Amino acid sequence: MTVAAAPLVEVAGLTVDFYDRDHWVNVVNDVSFTLFAGETLGLVGESGCGKTTTAYSLFGYARPGSRVRDGAVRFEGRNLIGLSARELRAIRGGAVCLVPQNPAGSLTPSMRVGRQIVEAMEEHGVSGSHRDAEQRTVELFAQVGLPRPQTMVERYPHELSGGQQQRVITAMALACDPKLLVLDEPTTALDVTTQSRILRLLARLQAERGMSMLYVTHNLGVVAQICDRVAVMYAGELVEVAPTEELFRRPRHPYTQGLLASVPRLSGQNGGGARLRGLLHREELPPGCRFAPRCGFAEEACFTERQVLAATGTGGEVACRRWEDIGEPRGRTPAETGSRR
Amino acid sequence: MTAPLLELQRLECAYGGRSAGPAGRSVVHDVSFCLAAGETLALVGESGSGKTTIARSIAGLLVPRSGQILFEGHDIGMAAERRPRDLLREIQFVFQNPDSSLNPHRRIAYAIGRPLEYFFGLSGKARDRRIAELLDDVHLDLGYMRRYPSQLSGGERQRVAIARALAAEPKLMLCDEIVSALDVSVQAAILDLLRELQEKRRMAFLFIAHDLAVVRWLAHRVVVLYRGRMMEAGTAADTFSPPVHPYTEMLLHSVPELGVEPFVGTEAETAVDPLADHDAGCPFAPLCPRRIGTVCDEELPAWSSAGGAHALRCHIPAAELAELQSFPWNRPEEPPVREEVTSA
Numbered sequence: 231m232t233v234a235a236a237p238l239v240e241v242a243g244l245t246v247d248f249y250d251r252d253h254w255v256n257v258v259n260d261v262s263f264t265l266f267a268g269e270t271l272g273l274v275g276e277s278g279c280g281k282t283t284t285a286y287s288l289f290g291y292a293r294p295g296s297r298v299r300d301g302a303v304r305f306e307g308r309n310l311i312g313l314s315a316r317e318l319r320a321i322r323g324g325a326v327c328l329v330p331q332n333p334a335g336s337l338t339p340s341m342r343v344g345r346q347i348v349e350a351m352e353e354h355g356v357s358g359s360h361r362d363a364e365q366r367t368v369e370l371f372a373q374v375g376l377p378r379p380q381t382m383v384e385r386y387p388h389e390l391s392g393g394q395q396q397r398v399i400t401a402m403a404l405a406c407d408p409k410l411l412v413l414d415e416p417t418t419a420l421d422v423t424t425q426s427r428i429l430r431l432l433a434r435l436q437a438e439r440g441m442s443m444l445y446v447t448h449n450l451g452v453v454a455q456i457c458d459r460v461a462v463m464y465a466g467e468l469v470e471v472a473p474t475e476e477l478f479r480r481p482r483h484p485y486t487q488g489l490l491a492s493v494p495r496l497s498g499q500n501g502g503g504a505r506l507r508g509l510l511h512r513e514e515l516p517p518g519c520r521f522a523p524r525c526g527f528a529e530e531a532c533f534t535e536r537q538v539l540a541a542t543g544t545g546g547e548v549a550c551r552r553w554e555d556i557g558e559p560r561g562r563t564p565a566e567t568g569s570r571r
Numbered sequence: 572m573t574a575p576l577l578e579l580q581r582l583e584c585a586y587g588g589r590s591a592g593p594a595g596r597s598v599v600h601d602v603s604f605c606l607a608a609g610e611t612l613a614l615v616g617e618s619g620s621g622k623t624t625i626a627r628s629i630a631g632l633l634v635p636r637s638g639q640i641l642f643e644g645h646d647i648g649m650a651a652e653r654r655p656r657d658l659l660r661e662i663q664f665v666f667q668n669p670d671s672s673l674n675p676h677r678r679i680a681y682a683i684g685r686p687l688e689y690f691f692g693l694s695g696k697a698r699d700r701r702i703a704e705l706l707d708d709v710h711l712d713l714g715y716m717r718r719y720p721s722q723l724s725g726g727e728r729q730r731v732a733i734a735r736a737l738a739a740e741p742k743l744m745l746c747d748e749i750v751s752a753l754d755v756s757v758q759a760a761i762l763d764l765l766r767e768l769q770e771k772r773r774m775a776f777l778f779i780a781h782d783l784a785v786v787r788w789l790a791h792r793v794v795v796l797y798r799g800r801m802m803e804a805g806t807a808a809d810t811f812s813p814p815v816h817p818y819t820e821m822l823l824h825s826v827p828e829l830g831v832e833p834f835v836g837t838e839a840e841t842a843v844d845p846l847a848d849h850d851a852g853c854p855f856a857p858l859c860p861r862r863i864g865t866v867c868d869e870e871l872p873a874w875s876s877a878g879g880a881h882a883l884r885c886h887i888p889a890a891e892l893a894e895l896q897s898f899p900w901n902r903p904e905e906p907p908v909r910e911e912v913t914s915a
Contacts, residue, residue, distance in 0.1 A: 451827035497900035
């Protein structure tokens with residue numbers, strides 16, 4: 231992968247709050263990262279860690295009941311935060327597209343699937359005539375590996391399997407030639423065999439089109455297969471960002487280590503090291519490292535000193551004041567740490 | 572030698588009730604297996620493979636078309652409403668989605684208290700004490716009694732669903748994809764909990780999952796289903812090392828895992844109609860990367876032994892499959908994951 235000098239996306243100090251009954255609760259705190267052209271960045275963490283909120287900010291989108299308190303999201307140098315609804319609509323579904331988790335919920339049940347894609351293209355004015363848009367829809371269906379695309383465009387969503395629906399959604403996302411695809415757990419609801427096919431499809435489409443992808447997931451196996459770099463989120467903050475191979479070979483942050491150790495493996499052994507203990511209690515976050523209450527390495531200072539990402543010297547960044555003392559978890563075998571990429 | 576806790580003999584299930592008639596299409600064909608007390612058996616396969624249908628028929632939510640379901644030697648192939656109360660108590664079902672199996676308008680204490688009243692006639696202080704014990708079993712504190720399901724996270728709700736099933740003190744728990752929707756750390760905690768409960772109470776689990784790594788972690792034995800038919804059965808160690816059925820092989824290669832090459836097959840959606848009937852031949856033949864010829868399309872393969880209790884249904888001899896297959900996670904010196912329970 232060659233990386234262009236200027237990043238496609240630059241998120242700087244993003245801070246988002248949610249309104250809960252009578253007060254604001256912080257869900258994303260001071261998150262900064264970059265995404266380069268042609269790159270796939272994985273955003274991983276557990277439910278409620280703020281990964282989806284962060285990902286949706288790339289559309290300049292604040293979910294209902296939330297506010298962007300601080301920070302900037304620059305897409306090709308232009309800050310999306312504070313753009314008007316009309317300006318954002320031109321970007322959403324155009325230069326930046328979403329592949330959501332639940333394909334069935336994103337398709338109109340009473341409209342033929344081909345028609346839905348034609349509409350999306352006409353909305354963004356990327357197609358010439360109506361006939362061109364229809365022709366292009368059939369081509370897109372073929373590209374995403376749907377069988378008999380000519381007849382498939384005439385189907386209704388309920389006539390398709392989950393994997394086929396996800397392909398239709400992917401075709402819709404690609405219809406306007408986006409520069410960035412945001413994928414929100416796109417394979418979580420699918421069978422492993424279907425998931426495997428969709429992952430290969432995405433890898434191929436990305437290589438062909440040179441798109442960037444932000445892949446939101448809690449599945450570390452998926453990350454290992456499709457991402458160039460990985461950003462790990464915990465309780466609204468980034469705790470570690472590293473190239474995929476580096477992250478799996480040498481996880482630095484105790485949370486990343488615990489996450490990797492919690493994943494059951496086909497070998498029947500886990501990844502080595504200590505598994506995560508306890509659960510995240512959002513109402514009891516310390517002012518320092520938010521992971522400290524669950525961390526086996528925490529000292530007093532960890533609870534009070536705020537941690538920010540700092541370079542490890544091996545290609546990654548980690549937000550832990552003790553990462554050098556902790557070292558790497560032991561007991562891992564080469565077969566389990568070697569990444570495909 | 573004692574009778575197994577659960578025994579399925581040539582189970583055949585269809586939807587559509589009597590109106591479907593004898594010509595109605597079966598979704599489960601000729602399924603037979605045993606489950607011993609204290610054992611975990613995993614049913615593995617993709618959506619549409621019949622896993623949930625089998626669990627539903629064991630629970631009495633679906634009356635099988637033919638074949639027998641024996642529980643402690645007695646035929647229980649009848650609907651739940653015709654089952655004696657003790658039998659209802661002994662077999663409990665935990666569903667995939669705790670959001671839809673817990674009443675959103677009732678507090679957690681009600682959800683767990685109901686089986687205590689119904690099966691054991693507990694009320695008042697005695698019931699509350701037992702609810703507290705059950706919450707403790709699933710590592711939730713007392714404060715949860717007064718809460719509503721909407722105030723709990725997905726993992727907490729699933730623990731409540733497990734506590735409710737445990738309240739009945741079952742001998743067999745049917746677990747339908749109970750950890751699929753959960754985060755890895757919560758998933759790990761629930762899997763540990765199940766193992767702990769099994770050791771403490773000698774409970775048997777029928778565990779339905781599509782995540783093979785989870786199955787590897789938890790199951791003693793595995794049954795692999797494809798389109799309602801058993802394709803392979805063996806210990807967990809058997810089904811994760813060669814020889815395995817080509818379908819099992821495809822499933823294993825589809826699991827995204829570090830250091831595991833993705834399954835080399837078509838990336839395109841297959842045009843095979845999932846609802847088409849395959850009366851003759853191996854049901855997996857249309858997709859099988861190891862298909863050897865017309866024999867696969869025309870003849871349903873017979874069971875062949877792959878050593879011990881490991882059996883698979885393929886026209887390719889097991890010894891030949893063993894030579895063709897290799898998995899990166901199988902190393903000769905690999906210690907057994909956990910002790911296998913020797914079933915009767």
